[in-house]
Amino acid sequence: MTTAKISIRDLYKSFGKKHVLNGVNLNIQQGESVVIIGGSGTGKSVLLKNILGLQEPDKGQILINGEDTTHISGSAREKANAKIGMLFQGAALFDSLPVWENVSFGLIQGQHISRTDAKSIAIETLGKVGLSKDVADLYPIELSGGMQKRVGLARAIAAKPDIIFFDEPTTGLDPIMADVINELIVKCVRDLGATALSITHDMASVRKIADRVVMLYQGKVIWSGSVKDIDRTDNAYVLQFVQGLSKGPIQLAV
Amino acid sequence: MQALLQPIGATMLGFCEATGRFAWFAAVSVMHCFRPPWFARNIRKQFIEMGFYSLPVVGLTAAFSGMVLALQSYSGFARFNAEGAIATVVALSVTRELGPVLAGLMVAGRIGAAIAAELGTMRVTEQIDALSTLSTNPYKYLIAPRIIAGTLCLPLLVFIADVIGIFGGFLIGVYQLDFNAAGYIKSTLDTLKFLDVFSGLVKAAVFGFIITLMGCYQGFHSRGGAQGVGAATTNAVVAASILILISNFLITAAFFGK
Numbered sequence: 001m002t003t004a005k006i007s008i009r010d011l012y013k014s015f016g017k018k019h020v021l022n023g024v025n026l027n028i029q030q031g032e033s034v035v036i037i038g039g040s041g042t043g044k045s046v047l048l049k050n051i052l053g054l055q056e057p058d059k060g061q062i063l064i065n066g067e068d069t070t071h072i073s074g075s076a077r078e079k080a081n082a083k084i085g086m087l088f089q090g091a092a093l094f095d096s097l098p099v100w101e102n103v104s105f106g107l108i109q110g111q112h113i114s115r116t117d118a119k120s121i122a123i124e125t126l127g128k129v130g131l132s133k134d135v136a137d138l139y140p141i142e143l144s145g146g147m148q149k150r151v152g153l154a155r156a157i158a159a160k161p162d163i164i165f166f167d168e169p170t171t172g173l174d175p176i177m178a179d180v181i182n183e184l185i186v187k188c189v190r191d192l193g194a195t196a197l198s199i200t201h202d203m204a205s206v207r208k209i210a211d212r213v214v215m216l217y218q219g220k221v222i223w224s225g226s227v228k229d230i231d232r233t234d235n236a237y238v239l240q241f242v243q244g245l246s247k248g249p250i251q252l253a254v
Numbered sequence: 255m256q257a258l259l260q261p262i263g264a265t266m267l268g269f270c271e272a273t274g275r276f277a278w279f280a281a282v283s284v285m286h287c288f289r290p291p292w293f294a295r296n297i298r299k300q301f302i303e304m305g306f307y308s309l310p311v312v313g314l315t316a317a318f319s320g321m322v323l324a325l326q327s328y329s330g331f332a333r334f335n336a337e338g339a340i341a342t343v344v345a346l347s348v349t350r351e352l353g354p355v356l357a358g359l360m361v362a363g364r365i366g367a368a369i370a371a372e373l374g375t376m377r378v379t380e381q382i383d384a385l386s387t388l389s390t391n392p393y394k395y396l397i398a399p400r401i402i403a404g405t406l407c408l409p410l411l412v413f414i415a416d417v418i419g420i421f422g423g424f425l426i427g428v429y430q431l432d433f434n435a436a437g438y439i440k441s442t443l444d445t446l447k448f449l450d451v452f453s454g455l456v457k458a459a460v461f462g463f464i465i466t467l468m469g470c471y472q473g474f475h476s477r478g479g480a481q482g483v484g485a486a487t488t489n490a491v492v493a494a495s496i497l498i499l500i501s502n503f504l505i506t507a508a509f510f511g512k
Binding site: 053054074077078079082084085086088089090092093094095105106109155 | 375376379380381383384386387388389390391395
C-alpha cells in the first residue's frame with residue numbers, strides 16, 4: 001500500500017462555540033488533483049489553513065509525505081512548506097515588491113538563489129503562465145485581477161513544488177479568464193507532476209481541474225467520488241450543490 | 255449576583271488574554287531581533303523610511319519648540335530678573351524632555367500608523383499567510399527589521415532634534431532677545447552634561463522600540479477588512495503615545511529621581 005501524499009485523519013477545529021471541522025478524514029494520492037466543494041462556512045478554507053500550518057487543529061492529524069506536520073513550527077514548518085505552492089484567493093501578492101520578486105520570493109528567501117538568477121527564473125516562470133517579461137518589473141497594483149492570478153500561479157509553481165494548493169482560483173474573474181486560469185492550473189500541475197488540492201464553488205472549475213471531488217458539509221466529508229460521478233450521484237447534498245438549487249437538504253441561513 | 259459578576263469576570267479574562275498575547279508577541283519579536291538570519295535589505299529600507307523621511311517633521315518640530323521655549327522662558331523669567339537662565343533652560347529642556355518626547359510623538363504618528371496600516375493590510379489580504387507558505391518567518395521578515403530600525407533610528411533623530419532645538423533657541427535668544435551669541439553658546443555648553451544628552455537618547459531608543467512594537471502588534475493582529483485596519487492604526491498611535499508618556503516618567507525617575 002502506497003503512502004498518501006496528504007493524509008488528514010479525524011481533524012477537528014473550533015472557534016469558540018463554533019465547530020468548523022468535525023472530524024475530517026481525507027487521503028490524497030501522489031499526482032492526484034482533488035477539489036473540495038461545499039457552501040460558504042462549511043470549513044473548506046479552515047481545512048486548507050490547517051494543512052498549511054496557518055492554523056492549528058484542536059484534534060486530529062495531518063500527514064504530508066507520511067510525516068506528521070500537525071503541530072510543527074519554526075524551521076520544521078519552513079522545511080515542510082518549501083515543498084508546497086499556494087495560490088491564494090486574492091493572489092496575495094506583496095504590494096511592495098515588483099512582479100519578478102513576488103514570483104521568485106521563495107527562491108530568494110528559501111533557497112538563497114542570487115537575485116540575478118532568481119529574476120531569470122521568474123521571467124521564465126511568467127512565460128509558463130502566459131505573461132511576457134515586460135510584466136516582470138511592474139508592481140502588483142499595476143496588473144488586472146486576471147494577471148494578478150497568473151502571477152500568483154507563477155509564484156506557486158516557481159520553486160517546483162510537490163504539492164500545490166488552490167484557494168478559489170477563479171473567484172472574481174470573468175468566465176473566459178476563469179477558463180484560462182483553469183487551463184493553466186491543469187497544465188502546470190501536469191508539467192510538474194504535482195499533487196493538487198483546490199477549494200472552489202465554481203463548478204466549471206471543478207469539472208476542468210478535478211480528478212476527484214470531495215464535498216464538505218458541516219465540517220465533515222459527506223461525499224467523495226470521481227469528477228464524472230458528480231452528475232450521476234444520488235447524494236441529495238451533492239446534487240443540490242452541483243445544480244445550484246435553493247431547495248434541498250442544504251439549508252442556508254437567510 | 256452571577257449576572258453582575260459575569261461581565262466583570264469576562265472583562266478580566268479578556269484583559270489577561272490580551273496582555274498575555276501582547277507579552278508573547280513582544281518576546282518572540284525581540285528574540286527574532288537577536289537571532290539570524292537578518293534581512294539586511296529590509297532593515298536598510300526601514301532605516302531610510304523611519305530615519306531619513308522623518309527628519310523634516312522632527313527637525314521642524316524641534317526648531318519651533320526650541321524657539322517657543324526661548325520666547326516663553328524670557329517672558330516668564332523676566333518677572334524675577336532671571337532672563338540669563340534662558341540658554342540653560344532651553345538646553346536642558348530640549349535634551350532631557352522636549353527632544354525625545356516630541357520626536358517620539360511625531361514618529362508615533364508618522365511611523366506607528368504607517369506600520370500598523372501596512373501590516374494590517376498585509377494581514378487582511380493574506381500577504382502574511384503567503385509569507386509563511388513561502389517558508390519565510392513573518393516575525394523575521396516584517397517585524398524584526400522594523401523594531402531594529404526604530405530602536406536605532408530614534409536616538410539618531412533625537413540627537414539631531416537636540417541640536418536643531420538648541421539652535422532654534424539660540425536664534426531667538428541672539429536675534430530677537432539681543433543676547434550675546436558667544437555668551438549664549440558658552441552658557442549652553444557649560445550647562446549641558448553627558449547625562450542630560452544620554453538620558454534623552456536612552457528615552458529615544460525606548461520610544462522607538464515602543465512605537466515599532468505597537469505598530470507591528472496592532473497591524474499583525476488586525477482583523478475584519480478596512481475597518482479593522484483603521485482600528486489597528488488608531489490603536490497603534492494611541493497606545494504608543496500613552497506608553498511613551500508613561501515610560502518617559504519612569505526613565506526620568508530612574509535617571510534623575512531621588
